[in-house]
Amino acid sequence: MKNNSLTKDAPDIPQYLNQHDLQHIFGYGRDKMRRFLNSGLLPAVKIGNNYYISKQQLDDWMTKNAGKELNF
DSSP, X not given: OOOOOSSTTOTTSOSEEEHHXXXXXXXXXXXXXHHHHHTTOSOOEEETTEEEEXXXXXXXXXXXXTTOOOOO
């Protein structure tokens, strides 16, 4: 069975992703990514002014939301 995980088999992606990493993954600019993170839809943790999410949490979130359309 083929693994369709977004980040599981990507050794160049760090264990914890920050806003900048997420911008590259989603193809969003700084402001759009910040709105997305501030919406609370993504299970990210805010520490100071920075957001973080683990690769596993992102994979789980993507699987849970497969087929949904999110617009920001």
